[in-house]
Structures are given as C-alpha cells and as structure tokens.
Amino acid sequence: MAAGEPDTECLFCKIVAGDVPATVVRETKDVIAFADINPQAPVHILVIPRAHYANAGELGAVAPELAGTLLAEAAAVAAEQDLDGGYRLVFNTGAGAGQTVFHVHAHLLGGRGLTWPPG
Template identity: 50%
Template sequence: MTDCLFCKIVKGEIPSTLIYEDEKVVAFEDINPQAPVHYLVIPKEHIQSAAHIDEYNKELIGHVFFIASKIAKDKRLDTGYRIVNNCGIDGGQTVGHIHFHILGKRKMLWPPG
C-alpha cells in the first residue's frame, strides 16, 4: 500500500528506530511512548487490522507474537509487559496497518490509565 505510514517504514522511506527485523516483521520504538518501554511490532505484509486476519495470514500473526515475546525477553521485561492491539476507529486504531504495542517498565493498570 503506497500511502500507508507503516508500509513506508518497512520500505525504509520513513526513518524509525528499529529494534528488530526479519523477513516477516519489523519492530521499532514508538514515537509517542506511553510507557518507559514502548515498541511497535508490525508485519511487513500490509494487513489493515485484526478484523482482516484470515486463513492466509494467521501464521504471520502468530510470528508477530513470537517476536514480541522474544523482544520482551531480550529487553528484560522480566516483571511483565502489555501487548496491545487496537482494531478500527472505535477501537482506537490510528494507523491502518495492523500493529501491536509492547509496553513495559511500569505498573500497568486495568482499566488502562
């Protein structure tokens, strides 16, 4: 998708602070962190949102979570962390490319606050 912010990050057209990359996903620091540790993990393949996960990309989403777990271990988020996905406008999704937030290094509240 040519006008997608995250697709442009994947292509290197927009700079980001990458913390991980493989053939399927990239992870980078969030530019508006909501916790001392705040990373985004996104598939390189453009998927609009969680509502668009299907038979063809379900393994890719599993890989995203595997990498999120690996990053949490590598970054020593030993006391816990939160993985967040917002789906659709009413769900708080602001970029139309599925992405998962890893938040850590602070006590998480529920409801979020």
C-alpha cells in the same frame, strides 16, 4: 489493494520500505519492531508484519501463521528489553478503538506497573 500487498499511502509500509525513518529494535524477514514516537510507557515498541494487513482481525483471518509469528516476535522483543516482570500487548482494531494507522500493529508496553482496565 489485496491483503498482504504494500499500501503506498501507509506510514508503516513506508517504514518497512525504508522511506520513513524509525528506531528499529528487531527485524526478521516477516516482522519489524520499532520504538513508538509517542511512548505511553518506558518501553513502548510497535511490532508489525512487513506485509500490509489493515487490522488484527484481517491478519488473523487471512494469515494466521503470520499472526503467530508476530506474537512470537513480540515476546522476543520483550525478552530483549528485559521485561521479565511483565508486559502488555495491545492491538487497536478500528478507529473507535483508537487505531490511527491502518496497518496491523501490536503495542508492546512495559517498564512500569500497568493497571487494569487500561482505559
């Protein structure tokens, strides 16, 4: 499978295709944002490209313009969620970093104080 092509086994590709339900909060032709099913903060939204890229490194290397679009859309979601006091974007890359779905996604976290380091 080439980068950017749908993966029929990928949970997030199934969400993009409409085969798996999600609570969508924003969508464009390139990006979809939906509520995390296991929220770690009062606001916990996943922001993903519609195209399949395994992780943030692959997205940045193969489609840097889309990476920029993903960040801009995450900021738009944060504004829509009234996260004026701040928010965190997290990209887990690789199993050792906690990535469990291998379709690049940004965790948008906010709505409470976020300590550093996160863990």
